[in-house]
Amino acid sequence: MTNLFTTIAYQLAKVNSSLRPYILAAIQQNPDISLLFLQEQFQKLIFEPCCSISRELQFTAIVIDGLDESIDEMMQVQVLKFLARMDCNTLCSVTEFEILQCSYSPRTGTVREAFDTKELIFSTQIISLDHIPGISQDIHTVLQSGFSRVLNNPWFKIAFQSVHQPWPSAESIEKLVEQSSGQFIYAATVMKFISDPNHSPAAQLEIVLGIRDSGSSEPLAELDLLYQEI
Secondary structure (H helix, E strand, O other): OOOHHHHHHHHHHHHHHHHHOOOOOOOOOOOOOOOOOOHHHEEEEOOOOOOOOOOOOOOOOOOOHHHOOOOHHHHHHHHHHHHHHHHHHHOOOOOOOOOOOOOOOOOOOOHHHOEEEEEEEOOOOOOOOHHHOHHHHHHHHHHHHHHHHHHHOOOHHOOHHOOOOOOHHHHHHHHHHHHOOHHHHHHHHHHHOOEEEEEEEEEEHHHHOOOOOOOOOOOHHHHHHHHHHH
């Protein structure tokens, strides 16, 4: 994650010609800037250049995905506070930075508590994905599309000969939507498991729904592994 702010600065320089000379100047003045502490990188590569053109800086959305995948919790908190400074520092009126904390399950610990501190509480908004209007319908659409591809896959033609139609039932899809808790990755992982060419899609779906014993097959093994790694 030592490349976090250098990467953001590079992207900003590419898309904003007004920022470019200030970022280049910072690099020329500090040739070893990538070796500096993250706070110094943020200050020189992002904060100061943005302040230099605050009146010219148009709205820019910066998406940082997987912040918690490569650094420890304390460093995550520091990075979040750096970003919050872009919003609440009184010396520099720049574009607001929205910080979105996404997680598969309710987050606890140091990072979650940090959002209640004075540095972050007034400049961030926590959004629960499963409470976003329309999210369930979107996931329902994703699942329906995935099941349609499975049904129309010639590979499974024989497997579906003994399966009661229509498949899957509306109740099954609704249960999957409920189990997803607003997480598209859940729906994607389930569909990947169900469309495994080495197994019957109907049997795989029953495993996911808890109707059939999974044996040695774990439908959400990839999802579990992903979040263990995170």
